[in-house]
Amino acid sequence: MKLEAKSLGWTARSRRIVQDVSLAVAPGETLGLIGPNGSGKSTLLRLLAGLLPRPSGTVLLEGQPLSTLSKRDIARQIAVVEQIAETSEALLVRDVVELGRTPWLSALAPFGAQDRAIVAEALEAVGMDHMARNSWATLSGGERQRVQIARALAQRPRLLMLDEPTNHLDIHHQLSLLRLVGNLPVTVIMALHDLNQAMGCDRLAVMDGGRMVACGRPEEVLTTARLAAIFRVQATRLRDPADGATVFRFQCREA
Ligand SMILES: Nc1ncnc2c1ncn2[C@@H]1O[C@H](COP(=O)(O)OP(=O)(O)OP(=O)(O)O)[C@@H](O)[C@H]1O
Ligand SMILES: [Mg+2]
Numbered sequence: 248m249k250l251e252a253k254s255l256g257w258t259a260r261s262r263r264i265v266q267d268v269s270l271a272v273a274p275g276e277t278l279g280l281i282g283p284n285g286s287g288k289s290t291l292l293r294l295l296a297g298l299l300p301r302p303s304g305t306v307l308l309e310g311q312p313l314s315t316l317s318k319r320d321i322a323r324q325i326a327v328v329e330q331i332a333e334t335s336e337a338l339l340v341r342d343v344v345e346l347g348r349t350p351w352l353s354a355l356a357p358f359g360a361q362d363r364a365i366v367a368e369a370l371e372a373v374g375m376d377h378m379a380r381n382s383w384a385t386l387s388g389g390e391r392q393r394v395q396i397a398r399a400l401a402q403r404p405r406l407l408m409l410d411e412p413t414n415h416l417d418i419h420h421q422l423s424l425l426r427l428v429g430n431l432p433v434t435v436i437m438a439l440h441d442l443n444q445a446m447g448c449d450r451l452a453v454m455d456g457g458r459m460v461a462c463g464r465p466e467e468v469l470t471t472a473r474l475a476a477i478f479r480v481q482a483t484r485l486r487d488p489a490d491g492a493t494v495f496r497f498q499c500r501e502a
Contacts, residue, residue, distance in 0.1 A: 248323060248405035248419045248434045249274055255294050264290045268304075268459045270452060271405075272434055279445040280438040282454030283478060288438040289330050291454065292408050295436060308406075322350035326358050326404035329401035330411050330438075332395040334383055341379040344369055347401030369400040369421060372421070372427060385468075388415035396424065400431075409437035413444065442469060442478075443495055453477060466493065 255268040265287045272278050280288045293299050295306055297313040306313040310326060326347070334343055347369065348362045354458040370376040378386070380465040387392065392415045399407060413421040425444060428435055428444070439445045451468045453461040455477050461468050474482040487494055 249309055250295065250308075250406060250434065251307040251310075251437075253307070255291070255306060255316060255365040256303040257290055257294055257299055257301075258303070262302055263457055265294060265457045268294075270459065270462055272436060273288075275432065275433055276383060276450065277435040277437070277448045278427060279448035279451045280436065280454060281440070281442065281445050281451055288454050289410050290457075292327070292410050292436065296325050296408050297321050298327065311486070319350050320332065322402065324404060325406045325408060326399035326402040326409045328392075328395045328399045328410060328412060330414070333393065334391075334395075336384040337501075338383045339379070340375060340381050340383060340386070340394050341366065341370070343383055344379075344397045344401050347398040347403075350402065364460040365403065366397075366401050367399040370394075372400055373397045373424070389417060389420060393420065394422075404433060406434045408434070409432065409435070411438050411440060413441065442474075442497075445469075446495075448494065469495070 250272045252268055252270050256266045256363070257264050268291060280291060282288050290299070293417065294302050307315065313321065344366045345358070348358060348366065351362070352358055368378065371377055373396050375390065375393050375397055378390065382479050383391070385393065392412070396412060409428070410426070412424055416424060421444070425447060428437070431448065445451055446465045446469070448465060450463060452459050453468060460477065461473065469482070471482045474480055479500050481500050483496045485494045485496055486492070
């Protein structure tokens with residue numbers, strides 16, 4: 248699924264939150280969004296998914312302006328896991344994941360065996376199948392995060408947008424989630440704070456003060472100069488002797 252943004256921007260109470268972002272994401276690509284707190288990552292993700300009112304600029308999904316598509320049409324293509332997911336507290340885990348099927352259901356196509364199988368598969372993919380009958384309200388932060396990801400998987404999108412998907416997850420689940428996402432045959436755009444994890448993306452877009460200040464291959468984008476200027480850290484590149492992979496060590500630059 249090809250996604251293109253042209254001069255995308257968003258203003259809230261006369262403050263420019265995101266300005267003049269142009270980018271194209273190729274089918275099957277994984278694009279990481281990185282940047283300091285408040286730099287506009289979540290806002291940009293929401294703009295790319297058509298979730299914010301009155302954007303400036305355009306988003307094209309397979310060449311079609313997002314603004315001409317219905318919410319349902321967009322939801323059949325794009326699934327979003329927000330940084331802070333809101334879900335009715337009264338639901339069971341399985342109910343939350345079933346919500347992912349909503350854009351595919353109609354009077355002529357009610358929830359059926361195939362939907363049930365897709366929901367079961369999504370719960371299994373995030374290791375939450377054993378908790379399907381638990382109440383959402385009783386879940387831990389990491390369990391909630393994994394259920395929200397299962398909901399997005401059950402939506403069977405062609406483009407998956409994830410806002411800090413490894414938030415709340417223990418290290419095993421962080422790595423297994425990133426592997427799961429990397430192996431999906433879909434386009435992925437995700438905001439990440441862990442720059443070592445961001446190295447695994449095909450490309451990285453760097454946000455700073457609402458603008459996209461760089462976009463390219465991780466090793467081109469994550470220079471020590473940029474890490475100092477934008478993230479205000481002293482970065483040392485290390486090499487894992489086992490496989491030659493680059494690993495960063497960060498130290499805080501100022502008092
Ligand atoms: N609806 C809104 N009204 C006013 N200001 C907003 C609104 N949404 C976001 N902002 C502001 O825009 C800036 C960017 O917010 P955004 O959530 O996109 O940042 P972020 O890069 O995702 O940060 P974080 O790393 O903390 O998640 C912040 O300063 C935020 O306070
Ligand atoms: Mg955010």
